Amino acid sequence: MKLKMDRSLGVVVLLSLVLVFLLSACSRDEDVVPANSESNIGVDVPDSTPESPLTPSSDKKAEATGQDQQSSALKPTTGASGQQSSDGESGTGIEDSPVIQKFKAILQDEATFYSTGAGKDIKISQINQAVSSDDSVVAEVSRFTVLDLDGDGTMEMVLQLTVNGNEYYGFEALHEHDDIIYGYTLWYRGFRDLKTDGAFYFSSSAANHGWGVLRFDGKELVEIRKAEQASVYDEDDTQAMEYFVDGEKATKDDYSKAMSPFYGKPLASWYEFNNDNFEKLLP
Numbered sequence: 371m372k373l374k375m376d377r378s379l380g381v382v383v384l385l386s387l388v389l390v391f392l393l394s395a396c397s398r399d400e401d402v403v404p405a406n407s408e409s410n411i412g413v414d415v416p417d418s419t420p421e422s423p424l425t426p427s428s429d430k431k432a433e434a435t436g437q438d439q440q441s442s443a444l445k446p447t448t449g450a451s452g453q454q455s456s457d458g459e460s461g462t463g464i465e466d467s468p469v470i471q472k473f474k475a476i477l478q479d480e481a482t483f484y485s486t487g488a489g490k491d492i493k494i495s496q497i498n499q500a501v502s503s504d505d506s507v508v509a510e511v512s513r514f515t516v517l518d519l520d521g522d523g524t525m526e527m528v529l530q531l532t533v534n535g536n537e538y539y540g541f542e543a544l545h546e547h548d549d550i551i552y553g554y555t556l557w558y559r560g561f562r563d564l565k566t567d568g569a570f571y572f573s574s575s576a577a578n579h580g581w582g583v584l585r586f587d588g589k590e591l592v593e594i595r596k597a598e599q600a601s602v603y604d605e606d607d608t609q610a611m612e613y614f615v616d617g618e619k620a621t622k623d624d625y626s627k628a629m630s631p632f633y634g635k636p637l638a639s640w641y642e643f644n645n646d647n648f649e650k651l652l653p
Contacts, residue, residue, distance in 0.1 A: 466653035
């Protein structure tokens, strides 16, 4: 009888030990880190973090393609004229050169340039003389840009002029020849939407327009029209259109094809006319 009780007690103890073992195993299973946890080293976990609303999608595209959206750190913006402008927050990194130093001195009213319009040397504070011999005309520079207008590797400077309150009166293009800075007055409708490579749009009416480039023959300024639409009238006074590509008569389709590259060119960057920009833009 005593032997049976000892055996029964032994079975109970054995069962208790098994139960304790099973409970302990279950507890250890609950502490196991899942295989897809981010804390596991060597496990690739997709980043589910939502995109920050402060990060423009255009910036992400630029990073992905490796393209610099704007070489100028001045953050140009497109103004009402369709040309980019800037408030001058930091420099653009334009390389220093003798002609750049001359442009800077002109901007600061410390040096003259030869105005082909006035036929004499003038300072930028006398810019009204480039557009009119009438001393009552009020002219001033509102913006400026520095770029290679004619593709020869040397920079030119273009000043946008405000005349008697007209913000879109025209421009003054400055070009160096034989160590002299020459100024050429260009009317707004004949020199619109300037591009970074010097291409521009011209228009004298709804029926007459196109795009072209400037070239310098010594101190002479030459306009080359790359594509042009012009209205003509026959002897019955009936209007018709003619089209030209590189100075040669062309079809309307040829003209349209020749105009297409112009629209894809980036706009020039324009900078507000102030001393901060002179210092930040030019070395």
